[in-house]
Amino acid sequence: MLRIEKRPVESRLMGYLSPVLAAVLTLVSGALLFLLLGQSPAEGLHAFFIMPVSDLYGLSELGVKAAPILLCAMGLAVCYRAKVWNIGAEGQLLFGALIGSWAALQFLHTESAWALPLVLLAGALGGMFWGLIPALLRTHFNTNEILTTIMLNYIALNVLLYGVHGPLKDPEGYNFPESALFSDSTLLPTLLEGTRVHIGVLFALLAVAVVWVLLSRTFIGFQIRVLGLDARAAHYAGYHEKRLVIFVLLLCGGLAGLAGVLEVTGPIGQLVPQVSPGYGYAAIIVAFLGRLHPLGILLASLLMALVYMGGEMVQIELGLPQALTGLFQGMLLLYLLACDFLIHYRVRWGDRAAVTKSAATASQGA
């Protein structure tokens, strides 16, 4: 008989294996899905996962898509390590894009080398401001940051829409909801001739290194981890919970805001209503898929970028709806959560289960 029992200690192996298993299950389900849609599964998966990255341009596009996801996910990972459930990277990204765009529009007629850094800084500050709001709401009014950050996502989107339909709209743009094209001085340099891959990728990699050092080497990173694992111990040791909450939300807001401004000054080149195809939400999945570890998140962000590209590719190649992207993202998260169950529980066959079960509970009691 099949039985489920609690493990005496959580399995580290399953901790690493669970994302891999989730990815495999997503592929299998994807294959079934293609079959049901009347396509060859092999062809579908090939179009989804292989074709997008089969040439240099494809690979460069992977970097373009992965960079904003990675930046958001690194910030979110720091929040989640502190058990601050920030769902607001999307809003922080959008607000960063908005403020960055506003700054860029001030530099339409300048050649100054300072223009771009200032624009990027403005974007990061915009994101930080958007992260500071839920932080202060939580530290001063005890609000739940899950709710406030989600709500702020919609507010940020609507503020951005207002900007692009109103004050930031290009006066010579035939009333399209778009800003003017940014001047060259505020556009990101590309890394490879003929591709869209820009120096934002380097910022993202730098963020990976910085967060890694922050979490593993610095005392504030240690305090963040203690707060997340055991808030009472953090309180006992005298760590300032409020300051840590503000810090992680500022950090995440800054990184997400940077991601936003990198989008508008990089691949897009102006402010448009659709700055982000949900990068801030995808980053939540990425952060957990990567086990909140910088290296894992790096890999997971590449996978997620591939899912975005795959969705576009099957639309072009097989004429399937782009909603497949969301479907694949959803499956990935669902399977991950399901597989994480195996970190704390195991499945057993046969009668011996009864005996080992009691042993497990006993060793916990001992």
Next chain:
Amino acid sequence: MTTAQPQPRLSLRNISKRFPGVLANDRVCLNLYPGEIHAMLGENGAGKSTLMKMIYGVMKPDEGEILWQGLPVDIAEPAQARALGIGMVFQHFALFETLSVTENIALSLPAREARDLKALGRRIREVSERYGMALEPDRLVHSLSIGARQRVEIVRCLIQDIKLLILDEPTSVLTPQEVEGLFQTLKQLAAEGCCILFISHKLNEVRALCHNATILRGGRVTGECKPAEESAQSIARMMVGEDTPISTTYEKRQGGDDFLVVRNLSLDSPDPFGTRLKNINLRVRKGEIVGIAGVAGNGQDELLAALSGERLAEEAGQISMPAGRIALLPPLQRRNQGLAFVPEERLGRGAVPDMSLEENGLLTAFGAGLVKNGFVNWGKTRAFARSIVDDFRVKCAGIGATAQSLSGGNLQKFIIGREIRQNPSLLLAAHPTWGVDIGAAVAIHKALIELRDAGTAILIVSEDIDELFQISDRICAICHGELSPLKAVRDTSIDEVGQWMAGHFDDGAERENAHAQD
């Protein structure tokens, strides 16, 4: 007196129980006869609790047989044990605070008996009167004292036809006077033919109460004795083996200048079931140990939280140290002024369960040169953790082991070591040796005494009066959030402190409200 009877009520034959990496019970044999009060003695981890859980059906033995009134039985679950007439009172009560006594008891009964709460209430009153355990069936449990809650647990067992009652460290939460009352009840029960299995660390109590004792060490029965014929020393010797020091007397000290001064501290508890501190006045001198006795839940946690800074007082001057008034300062600033604190909960407050010992060392000792320019010096941090593990003989798989993988006693040694190693000027310690075995307790006591002799002011809160008398220089008690007079240990007696614990502060005159909740 009992061995003459032919058939034991319960007999264990070669019971063995194995957990991953440890043999918790190794061919344990035990016979219990009707009317016998039998003590189960042994250090933490000796296998007592495992054995009791097998008798009560919480777990099953790997090998061996359990015979109940001569017949082999397979006790699969506690309900079956209760049906046989076996009852168990756990150390940590399982009562719902927002339900009444009757409702709590009804929850453990078969559905058909639990249906008529009125009749049950009458039976509860009957049973409690018969055994001299005052209990109001309609009272809500949260309004009961700890002693009364324990009586609920016991009555819950007695309400069914009980043949064997297992008590796991029942006296650790009681005042000396309450212990007397409990013993009367147990003796009466035994006289009526009930078997009692009594687990305790307090050897004097075992000597006063139990007919026979079985001693476990490392999962094996290492001795049997009649406690009344032995001394506490000789029983302790059997428990720990030949090579562990078991007790020492320490010289009492006067102490120097006042270090910690608490003035008129009154503070509400944020917890609706917590205790309000009432006008606490206390001085702890450099180089002395002040002990605070008291039954758990009388304001100890609230007092320590106010002193450590986890909860801020109302006025800055209510608590002061030589560097200034601290009652409004957060914990970190108090630590910077030389405060160290060993909290009551080891896991989940004193240590982060999922973190390694190395990281748990850093938790509070970051000020001891382990952090430079915001970066953790992991080399030094590891060395710090390793020195605690070595010096305090913390048994662990290495400093990479998680805090939750350690036994309670070993983790306690680590936490105390961590706090002592920071050379505090003031050490607050809650229940420093609670659940710690004798050898480790001696090591902890020695470390505290050394710290005192080096000039540190030490405040210890404990429920173990014997321990407080052994290591404190001055002692007082806390009851319902009020502090008794503080006296030099040599000028008082266990009896007087017992009176204080019950709220009788002024020469036996009962304080107003002191027993209002009883």
